[in-house]
Every structure is written in C-alpha cells, then in structure tokens.
Amino acid sequence: MRITCPLCGSRDRREFHYYGGAVYAERPAADAPPEAWDGYLHLRDNPAGETRDLWYHELGCSAWIEVTRNTVTHAVLSARLLAGPERQGRSARSILTKKKPNSGGKGR
Amino acid sequence: MASLLELTPCEGLLPVTAGGVTLAELPPALITSIAPFEAKQAAVARVLKSLGLGWPRPGRMIARGDACCLWSGRGQAMLIGAGAAGLEGIAALSDQGDGWARMRIEGAHSEAVLARLVPVDLSPAAFGKADVARTALGHMMLLIARTGGQAFDLMVFRSMARTAVHELTVAMKAVAARDNAT
Numbered sequence: 001m002r003i004t005c006p007l008c009g010s011r012d013r014r015e016f017h018y019y020g021g022a023v024y025a026e027r028p029a030a031d032a033p034p035e036a037w038d039g040y041l042h043l044r045d046n047p048a049g050e051t052r053d054l055w056y057h058e059l060g061c062s063a064w065i066e067v068t069r070n071t072v073t074h075a076v077l078s079a080r081l082l083a084g085p086e087r088q089g090r091s092a093r094s095i096l097t098k099k100k101p102n103s104g105g106k107g108r
Numbered sequence: 109m110a111s112l113l114e115l116t117p118c119e120g121l122l123p124v125t126a127g128g129v130t131l132a133e134l135p136p137a138l139i140t141s142i143a144p145f146e147a148k149q150a151a152v153a154r155v156l157k158s159l160g161l162g163w164p165r166p167g168r169m170i171a172r173g174d175a176c177c178l179w180s181g182r183g184q185a186m187l188i189g190a191g192a193a194g195l196e197g198i199a200a201l202s203d204q205g206d207g208w209a210r211m212r213i214e215g216a217h218s219e220a221v222l223a224r225l226v227p228v229d230l231s232p233a234a235f236g237k238a239d240v241a242r243t244a245l246g247h248m249m250l251l252i253a254r255t256g257g258q259a260f261d262l263m264v265f266r267s268m269a270r271t272a273v274h275e276l277t278v279a280m281k282a283v284a285a286r287d288n289a290t
Contacts, residue, residue, distance in 0.1 A: 007166045007167070007182060008166070008167065008241065008242070008243075009167070011227070011228065011243070012227040012228075014227065014244065015227070015243060015244060059242075059243060059244045059249055060181075060241075060242050060243060061166070061181040061182045061242055062181045062182055062184075062242075063181070063182040081182070083182070
C-alpha cells in the first residue's frame with residue numbers, strides 16, 4: 001500500500017502511522033451536547049468502501065494527513081494536509097493521484 | 109579541568125570503500141533547525157535570501173558555497189554551514205550541530221546501494237540534484253539529498269551513526285559482490 005503525502009509524494013505505507021477515523025479531527029465545541037461528545041469519543045463507522053482516516057507521516061515530513069481510501073479495494077483515493085494550506089511550495093492537488101473514486105461494490 | 113576528547117559521530121568508522129562506492133563522514137558544521145512562526149514565513153525567507161540562500165520548497169535544498177538550507181519537514185528546514193543570525197524572534201531555532209551524523213555516499217553504484225535501504229525512487233529522473241527527501245534508512249529516520257550526479261548526502265540521528273554505517277557497509281559489500289559475480 002502506498003500513500004501520496006501532499007508534501008512528499010507517493011510513499012510506502014511503512015513511513016506512516018495510523019491514528020484512526022478522520023472524526024478525531026472534528027472536535028465538538030466545549031458546550032456541545034453530551035451526545036456529540038459521546039459520538040466523537042466512542043462511535044465510529046466501519047464501512048466496506050470509502051473511508052477517511054488520519055495518518056501521521058512519522059518517517060517523513062511529520063505532517064498529519066487525512067487519507068480517503070477504499071477498504072474493499074485498498075485503493076488510496078486522496079490525501080490532504082490537516083494543518084492549513086501549506087504555503088511553502090507545490091500544491092497538494094497537483095501531485096495527488098488522479099484516480100477515479102471506486103464505487104466500492106466491486107471488490108477484488 | 110579535565111581535557112575532553114571531541115569525537116565526530118562516525119569517528120573511527122569511516123571512510124569505507126567497496127565496489128567503487130565510498131561512504132565518508134562530512135566535516136562537522138553548524139546545523140540549525142528553523143521553523144518559522146505563524147505568518148513569519150516571508151520574513152524568514154527574506155533573511156535566508158540575504159545569506160544567499162532562501163526558504164526551500166518541500167523536497168528541495170538551496171546551496172551556496174559551503175552553506176545550504178534543506179527542507180526537512182512540514183514548516184521546517186535545516187540551515188547547515190551558516191549561522192542563523194537575524195532569525196531570532198521570527199522562527200523557532202534549535203542548534204542541532206551535535207545531533208546528526210552526516211555522511212556522503214559517492215560512486216557509480218551509490219543508487220543501487222541506497223535502493224536496498226531507502227524506500228523511495230532515487231533515480232535521477234525522480235530525484236535530481238538538490239532534491240531532498242525525509243524518509244527511512246532501514247528502520248532509521250533519514251534526511252537525504254542528492255548533491256552530485258552520483259553523490260548523496262545522508263543525515264541520521266547521531267545516536268544511530270554506528271547502525272547506519274553498518275547497514276550501509278553491508279549493502280555496499282553486497283552490491284560489490286554482485287558486481288564481481290557478473
């Protein structure tokens with residue numbers, strides 16, 4: 001499995017650390033109802049198909065990225081930096097793989 | 109007062125040559141990591157420009173004489189061989205001169221040697237002169253730059269110097285053995 005880091009380009013999976021669902025980056029407001037906090041802390045989808053999750057490029061540029069991938073086909077569809085638009089160089093979009101999103105139903 | 113011995117990270121380990129590839133330690137130099145504060149990116153770039161360098165794009169280095177500035181991660185660069193005067197207050201600076209083992213690997217098969225340890229494409233088409241990557245050397249963190257047609261500068265944490273030299277030497281000997289066999 002290879003992940004296209006928006007800063008470093010296509011890299012082997014061994015350079016990344018998996019954190020969990022992208023929901024972790026969408027923290028509820030401090031005064032949000034308990035249901036929102038319950039969902040944020042404990043409830044996760046487990047889709048057969050497209051999913052978004054957080055990865056840390058630990059052996060690379062040390063950026064946190066959100067990766068959209070397909071759990072059925074193992075295709076990595078896109079990745080974006082979590083911390084703001086990076087202003088120091090090549091744009092993320094220009095080097096991302098331009099694969100068509102997979103419907104997820106076809107499997108192997 | 110005790111007289112302390114100053115040892116470089118690869119003291120007594122390098123240089124090593126095998127199969128026309130040479131691995132040698134680079135001379136000690138000032139190394140400062142620079143992480144610009146929020147909204148100070150342009151100001152940092154201006155100061156670096158005045159040193160004849162500049163803020164490198166991701167995956168690139170800017171060199172001038174003995175000094176260079178290497179991109180080393182998101183919002184971070186390493187200034188090597190030059191002082192960081194003028195950057196105080198606009199960037200987080202940290203002196204890392206004692207923290208890194210710096211080596212140069214050079215020779216016709218240097219790419220073949222690194223291909224055994226580094227999981228990125230280092231062919232000239234994908235990784236040209238002044239290209240930089242933060243990646244792995246075996247299981248170690250590595251900062252690598254192509255500094256010549258057949259030459260790469262490598263930086264690993266100083267505590268990993270002996271392991272890095274061992275891994276690279278084994279790979280050099282293995283590539284040399286293949287070369288002799290054909």
